Amino acid sequence: MQLFELIETAPCHDPEKASYGVDIDEANEKLFSTNDKTEKRELLFNWAKKSQPCIIGRLGSAKKRGIQISAFIVDEQDVAQGDAYLQKYFRQCRRDWKDQCRRGESDAALYFLNVEKLSRIPPSSSLLQIFTKFSEFIFHEFGAIQPDVIYTEAAPLNIDEKLYLFKAGVNIFHTIAHLTSNHDRRLPGGVAISVNAVGHYANNMVNQGMFKDVEDAVTEIRKFAWQSIGNGGIGERDLSSTSCHNIDAKNTCPFGERPSTVPENFSIANYSARYHTDILIPRYLTEVPTTVGDPSVEDWKSLTIEYFTARQYQLGSIGFGMFHGYPVDDEAVYFNPFPPIRAINSPDLIY
Helix, strand or coil, X not given: CCHHHHHHHCCCCCCCCCCCCHHHHHHHHHHCCCCCHHHHHHHHHHHHHHHCCCHHHHHXXXXXXXXXXXXXXXXXXXXXXXXXXXXXXXXXHHHHHHHHXXXXXXXXXXXXXECHHHHHCCCCHHHHHHHHHHHHHHCCCCCCCCCCEEXXXXXXXXXXXXXXXXXXXXXXXXXXXXXXXXXXXXXXXXXXXXXXXXXXXXXXXXXXXXXXXXXXXXXXXXXXXHHHCCCCCCCCCXXXXXXXXXXXXXXXXXXXXXXXCXXXXXXXXXXXXXXXXXXXCCHHHHHCCCCCCCCCCCCEEEEECCCCCCCCCCCCCCCCCCCCCEEECHHHCCCCCCCCEECCCCCCCCC
């Protein structure tokens, strides 16, 4: 089925009864009342700089700290043109984004399906099909997109006239995540795929003189990551985040680096969440309606953040290509060499 057919035939909430928190409801009203994509982009960023749990996402949406986010928006008129059009469009957007990255003009991307009914389709097999097709329009190097798999992207950057590829995380955000065990992935207006290349940003800012070296950049970016964990639950009063810091009595965090919002003795190696936060499409959370704190949802207690380091990793390691890029020839500028990894809830997972 074509994407527009999947959307048309999917069960959905009544528009008169659908509500996703005051912040999203207000943003939805504005997003669905304009056809201007530039205005839609600004409305999305205005929401994100206040209501996005990820601190890097907030800063980038507010155009702060030099973080640059490119947004590619598809509306209902685009979706109506069919899958062949969408695939061509999104893959050209992806190439355009990589060109921007190479020149140091972008560090992250949002591919945004701004379709009203998409904001009302609850977790179901239909939603899983929609997320899968959307992802396959963009990513194609490693075959058909699978749920419960960690996918990463490659963001190119020229450094001293040489080309490097930096590993980037890829996630789906969607309106209907509100009040589910995927609550921290909520956003207004439908569905978006987010691509975030923190290592690209670090090196880009070194190039531009904001940081003296990669180690200096990582020290700052690591704080943003620490602050983002446990920062969800936004949109409803007294709602807990779907992620939290692990406590480690042996924490060796350098004195003065811990942000005030982060608990003492937090682990600098791993954290916990109701699902694996690096998975592109979590099958259970996409197919089955859940609630925050739902006992049917698996807890992941060994999610790693130890790759936020300036240490150089070897090929095949989790952090390879993260903050020290993968050197490639110019013809590889559009290639993604970082393979997907199936997630397993185990402290031994290396990805």
